[in-house]
Amino acid sequence: MSKGRLPGLAWGSATLAVCLVAGLLLGTTRGVSDGDELRVGDSPRLSDLVRAAQAQADDLAATRDDLSERVAQLQARAATTDSDVAAVLDDLSALEDPAGLTGRRGPGVTVTLTDAPRNADGRYPSDARPDDLVVHQQDVQSVLNALWTGGAEAMAMQDQRIVATSAPRCIGNTLLLHGRTYSPPYVVTALGDPGRLEAALAAEPGITVYKQYATRFGLGYTQQTGDDLSVPAYTGGASAR
Structure with missing residues (x-):
C-alpha cells in the first residue's frame, strides 16, 4: 500500500509547487505593472514614437533658435564697446560661409528619388520584394x-543644409536627418x-544600380539642372546627424 501511495503524494507535491510558482508570477507581474495590463491593444506604434520624437525635436529647435538670437544680440552689443570682441566676431564671420552657416544661390543640379508606385490594379509587381520598391540609405548616399x-x-x-557631419539615415520608408523625419x-x-x-552622377556605380531598379520596378529618379538654385544655411548644432 505504501508503494501505491507514493506516486500520489509526489503528484500532489508537484501540483502544490506549480500553484505556488504561478501565484508568485502573477503577484510579481501585478506589482511591476502597478495593476495595469502589460500588453494592451493600443500599445504605441513605431510611427507614434517617431511623431512624438519629431514634436520634441521641433520644440528643442525652437528653443535653440531663440537662444541663438539672444546670443547674437549680446554679441552685437559687446562688439560696439569691446574691440577684441569685435575682432573675434569678424574672424568667426569669415568662417560662416565655409561652414555652411550662410544660405547660397547659384547654378547646380537637383536630384529627386521616390519610392515605386502601385500598378493600376493597386498592386505592386509580382516579382518584386518590398526592398525593391523603396529608396534605401545607400541610394541617398550614392547621390550625395x-x-x-x-x-x-x-x-x-x-x-536642410548638408554639412560635413551630416548623416542621413533611412528608417523603414522614412529618412532621418538632423533629428527630423x-x-x-x-x-x-x-x-x-x-x-x-x-x-x-553618371559615373557613380550606386546610381547606375538604382536606375536599373527604377526601370524594372518603377522607382523614381529625376535629374534637373538650374541656373538659380538655392540652399539654406545650416541651423543645427555642432554635431550634425
Missing part, C-alpha cells in the same frame, strides 16, 4: 557622394558646375 565628387560647393536635402520624395540640391555634377 557623387555630387561631392563632382565639386558641389553647397548642398541641401529636403529643406521625412517621407519620399527625397530631393537633393547641389550648387556647382552643372556639367561636372552630372558627369559625376
Whole structure:
C-alpha cells in the first residue's frame, strides 16, 4: 500500500509547487505593472514614437533658435564697446560661409528619388520584394557622394543644409536627418558646375544600380539642372546627424 501511495503524494507535491510558482508570477507581474495590463491593444506604434520624437525635436529647435538670437544680440552689443570682441566676431564671420552657416544661390543640379508606385490594379509587381520598391540609405548616399565628387560647393536635402557631419539615415520608408523625419520624395540640391555634377552622377556605380531598379520596378529618379538654385544655411548644432 505504501508503494501505491507514493506516486500520489509526489503528484500532489508537484501540483502544490506549480500553484505556488504561478501565484508568485502573477503577484510579481501585478506589482511591476502597478495593476495595469502589460500588453494592451493600443500599445504605441513605431510611427507614434517617431511623431512624438519629431514634436520634441521641433520644440528643442525652437528653443535653440531663440537662444541663438539672444546670443547674437549680446554679441552685437559687446562688439560696439569691446574691440577684441569685435575682432573675434569678424574672424568667426569669415568662417560662416565655409561652414555652411550662410544660405547660397547659384547654378547646380537637383536630384529627386521616390519610392515605386502601385500598378493600376493597386498592386505592386509580382516579382518584386518590398526592398525593391523603396529608396534605401545607400541610394541617398550614392547621390550625395557623387555630387561631392563632382565639386558641389553647397548642398541641401529636403529643406536642410548638408554639412560635413551630416548623416542621413533611412528608417523603414522614412529618412532621418538632423533629428527630423521625412517621407519620399527625397530631393537633393547641389550648387556647382552643372556639367561636372552630372558627369559625376553618371559615373557613380550606386546610381547606375538604382536606375536599373527604377526601370524594372518603377522607382523614381529625376535629374534637373538650374541656373538659380538655392540652399539654406545650416541651423543645427555642432554635431550634425
